[in-house]
Amino acid sequence: MHEFRHYWAQGIPVVVTHIQMQGTWDPAYFIKAHGEKKVTVINCETGKTKPIFVANFFKMFIEAVGKADGIWKLKDWPPTSEFAAMFPDLFADFENSIPFPELTRLDGVLNFAVHFPWNGIVPDLGPKGYNALGSVQDDCHSGSTCLHLDVTDALNILLWAANLEDGKAGHAVWDLFSPDDLPKLREFCWKTVGFKGPGDPVYS
Template identity: 45%
Template sequence: QDWPPTEHLKTRYSQHYDSFKLAVPFPDLTRPDGALNLAAHFPDNVISPDLGPKLYSAFGTVDDGSHHGSTRLHKDLTDAVNVMAHASVSPCGGSSGARWVIFHRNDAPVLSKLLRESSRFRFEGPGDPIHSQSIYLTPGDLQFLHDAHGITAYVFIQQPGDAVFIPAGSPHQVCNFSDSIKVAYDFICMENLFKTLELAQEYRQERLVNEGGDVLQIFKTLWDAWCC
């Protein structure tokens, strides 16, 4: 769950907001006021997109074939950094932290096609199966994708204090092994701008079949950055 749900973190919890800015790696890129962050140059007299930072709280779950994890498979329009601030001790005595699964963004078209056409998945909804955020890949699914189609995901564990960077357009999902709190922020870097622009068009096509709005307004964002 996002927190605060309807307010900016800076407004509601200014001390936590300042702590995030001091702690986040590569601050020139990843801070809301970072000099190299293209999303950091909105005029003071306009309503800017809410790219965060936001707090995320989640209950722990089991990463097996019968659970859907904490965050289902999806991809983001921009680059993002996700910092785990807290993870409780697992009540079962198992691992704490979170298990991330991130695919290379070049594999996204093939992965999307398989999710729709493979008899193992058979996504039948409108739009793109990854954008639907309705699928969670089990360990067995990941093994199938690797063995049958050569698609390999990056799988790793995030512990408290770890920052995870997710490139724009990379499909990913998360399973929290125990109750946890994270802080996440979306940023726009010059190196991945081409992908953000490509995804903006992709999301536009997606909005023709599913509900949603243009939260980022990428061209206005770039105009404001250029004017600075």
């Protein structure tokens, strides 16, 4: 904990490996348990949305990268307020498996949000499910998440990834920037990308 807090205080991302989750949280589970539910997915490159059954999305989800008709994502499903009710096993497993529980659990004694007054406005702390098809790593495709600024520190756990087309293990890529880089990022978006607004390019 001491070493983690040393880096955390400096805003340095920390990677923790070998987190032991109890369940098997793969596409087959969601197809079996929630396949008949209808949800909305978003095309990460065009912004187009379409309704789809959970089973159909996760069948598409397990295909090799590049074979689907776009980079589709099922974002924040279910909504945070429903996560524990819809996924009680996953919620309990998540809470019991995350590292540095004193800080990261929703009831962690060092989690600042736990000590908000009962009638205070607490930020949305999750957990959330984020499921997206793989992106092609070239200059012609986008990732599945736009540039943004989180209002709180975040903990992300990669539960499953499809193999790549060459058979290698799948993975997630997070591009993280220091808060000190915000002016440079805004300048890059305005001058190089050609962002015209409205609003702040980091949030848009």
